[in-house]
Amino acid sequence: MLAYIIRRCLYAMPIIIGVNAIIFFLFFYVNSPDEVARKILGEKNITQEAVDHWKREHNYHLPLFINSQEQGSAKISQTIFFKKSLGLLWFDFGKSDRNNIDISSQIKRRMKPSLLIALPTFLLGILVEITFAMILAYCRGTYLDYIGTIVCISMMSISGLFYIIGGQYLFGIVLKLFPISGYDTGWYALKFVSLPILIGVVAGIGGDLRFTRTIFLEEINKDYIRTARAKGLPEEMVLFKHCLKNALIPLLTTVVMTIPFLFMGSLLMESFFAIPGLGSFTIDAIQAQDFAIVRSMVYLGSILYIVGLLLTDISYTLVDPRVRFE
């Protein structure tokens, strides 16, 4: 088992390096530091001196790969690649382009509000999905199942923005149950995060429920279920004892995959509700064209994806030993 985990981790290494290479190519090669400087400084007819000055302040004046003016190891260490891109590998994100704030400390501080919304949304979502999927699987072939499927497809055809804007209007403005923007610390946060959580769960139901329902139906047509029924077990017992347990295996893989992404928060939800999480951090950076922050978030997102993939594989071998022997 340990050997397998180590092997999987080693396999992830080239992908991390590849991601780093893509980010470097996009942010330093396609988009030259001169262009970044001009965008940040913002004025149309800016002098070359001002651009150079800004570049020197933010370490963008260095050559890309090899600094021929330096001696020894400084030849490699005094470059953009070493200072800006290689550091990402050990999570050294550096300073932002605009306000010179430390990105790592920002990420650490903003992770909590993001998680406070993403985690409950995720857990509640799974609970609701499995409950409804079991009901639909129990009544498969009836009108209830048919209507449920239609409702699912309709709900997934509605734009996510509609859920947010409509939810804010209904609960925030008409019913005045929740505030529609802001954040507070401690228990006061509950007031601000409950509406985003509610909307997040409702917006996710359509697609996820349909997916879960398909898994349940696949499981319910298998031989061991027929055996259980042939033994004379009541349908409820078959569904809860046999079907649920085995349907959790394919569900687990998709669930584990999304766990790391919870740290990133939701781009839209946080931005609409003005919650100081990582999602709104990213959106603000995009709108302000702060390339250093966008770069860091792209890298962080990719690492979380790779971690998710790793966890999925490992959890799969844990719950289904057949995979390990292959």
Add this chain to the structure above:
Amino acid sequence: MIRVLPTDIFIFILLASGSAFIFSARRREYWRSAWRQVQRNRAAMVSLFLLSLYASIALIDTIHFEDKNTGVTLSLLDVLATPLRQQVEKTYSAPFATHQYIKESFSATNGTTLRTYPRLIYGGAHLYRSDAKMKDITLRVIKGVSQGSIAAVVLAGIFLGSIHSFITLFSRNGSREKERNISRQLVAYTLIISFAITIPLALLIQCSTSYHLFGTDKIGNDVFYRSIKSIRTGLVIGSVTTLIVIPFAIFFGVIAGYFGGIVDDLIQYVYSTLSSIPSVLLIVSFMLLVEVGETVGDIAWRADRRLLSLCLIMGITSWTGLCRLIRGETLKLRELDYVQAALSFGVNRLKILFRHIVPNLMHIILISFILRFSGLVLAEAVLAYIGIGVDPSMESWGNMINTSRLELAREPIVWWNLCAAFFFMFGLVLPANLFGDALRDALDPRLKS
């Protein structure tokens, strides 16, 4: 003077390849039986009708030409909807309103100022007294329905008559009576479809020129016109994006699956690396870079270029999923008996690829094309909100939502902008989902739920 914008070319390519596909699929039993199964699904057929309605509006909007006098690029749809395009009010007005939504000050003749809702310049301007509005609208609806019904009957008559004469002209003398007559089902469907087209059209002609059906937005543009114009943008994003990546996905997927070895490893490495970057963030990083240097051409050209680059970038990020699917299927097909048989007969490897493997991948491509479509249309709105969507000068549902997202919070609220955008978007995405599901069930029995 006809003018061809970059995305127009892709729409024509899509149209040509779509018709070529239908033409070749008509002769194959596999596709015909799938089509028969889709036909039995009523929801899917209604969806197909709605989708073709959207598609034909987008097509009319695709034929562009340059206006000689002003030098502005217009589409056929712009010309057809000239009254809608030109009847611009001052600011917000509600659907079917005769008065503006916001008060204005007037100085009366006796020197006092009066704050009141002014009459609209175009909406209901033909009415002498605005309280005659309900009567006028009812009259127009009755007129529209009756005109539409007459047109529907005439159209259906012409269509069925020409089919009937076509059959009697070309059927052999000995053919059975049953084959020569038009089935009752065909008559019913023709009538339903022609009613479904002509009545809304007649209602539109009756009402939309004298009223603003969905009101007007902040700067007085007709919201209905904006929603209709957005259809093309939505369809382009949904379809051209996948169209661009299909050749690459087939090429790399088939090569990886068929030849295996180091080529397979390399291609797998590339797509797993690309797919590890969260797609929204990858699109963002690409779009931030593309924004530089788009200064050539006029507004229409620049907006269209940006739309195309958005499609390209979304294509790059969604390429990996299709490639993985195709690789997996090729791996499976490679081991099948008929491919092995062809190999042992000494058939050229390239020929095996083109004759035996690629045609059998078509159903996967078609399914993922349609299932991806709705996701892309929805993604456009999200990208517009983040600020990296289509050009602000281009009409799109995302832009409509983005510019009016605070309107529900203002007092009194303005709901029609958002509702129109969401409604039209829903009207495209729901049929696409329903039709895609039906098609998948028909083409891939293994995936059937």
